[in-house]
Amino acid sequence: MELHLTLNGVPTVGTIAPDTLLLDFFRGQGCLSVKRGCETSNCGLCTVLMDDVPVLSCSLLAARAEGRKVTTLEGLQEEAAAFVGFIADQGAEQCGFCNPGYVMNTIALLRENPNPTDEEIRQYLAGNLCRCSGYEGQLRGIRAYLDSRDQAAQD
Missing domain, CATH: 3.10.20.30 (Beta-grasp domain)
Incomplete structure (x- = not known):
């Protein structure tokens, strides 16, 4: 077909x-x-x-x-490039295998909710499995990206 x-x-x-x-x-x-x-x-x-x-x-x-x-x-390479470095800076991509799923879901989250709380981030990304990092690195990376974006808007 x-x-x-x-x-x-x-x-x-x-x-x-x-x-x-x-x-x-x-x-x-x-x-x-x-x-x-x-x-x-x-x-x-x-x-x-x-x-x-x-x-x-x-x-x-x-x-x-x-x-x-x-x-x-x-x-989504351009959109993803804005924040993937922040995730890497937190050591959250040790093997990198889970990154595409995290990136896709993070993009969807930020399109839906541009200013999520840490709990909202955790809930939205709950369906992503990472065997290396324990999830906190991804959360810190997303939070660092959001904080830098907010800081840039204030400058």
């Missing part, structure tokens, strides 16, 4: 089997930031934005994206 969607701002057409997962379709399109981690929809590594809402592409059939706008980290 043919799948028509907008992938990272580009109209895209692909041929899929009825049981093709969205994650597999994206990887076939060269979107290697979309990763397979747990195979149980529990780690967040496969997060993409479908019509600007985070979804787990490992548990969604590609056919469900028909006619939709889907964005992977490849399509």
Whole structure:
């Protein structure tokens, strides 16, 4: 079957089997930031934005994206560049495997709530698994980014 969607701002057409997962379709399109981690929809590594809402592409059939706008980290490089350094500065990307999921969910969070509290950040990112850092580094990095953004606005 043919799948028509907008992938990272580009109209895209692909041929899929009825049981093709969205994650597999994206990887076939060269979107290697979309990763397979747990195979149980529990780690967040496969997060993409479908019509600007985070979804787990490992548990969604590609056919469900028909006619939709889907964005992977490849399509958000400029937006992500604003804060990923802050996460790295906190030592929160020890192995880096979980970063794409965290970045995608952080972008979605900040679009929805530009000034979240620490508790709101924790709640929004709760579906992301990080086996290296214990999550506090990501929180500190996001908080440092928000603080620097607020400071720049005051200057």
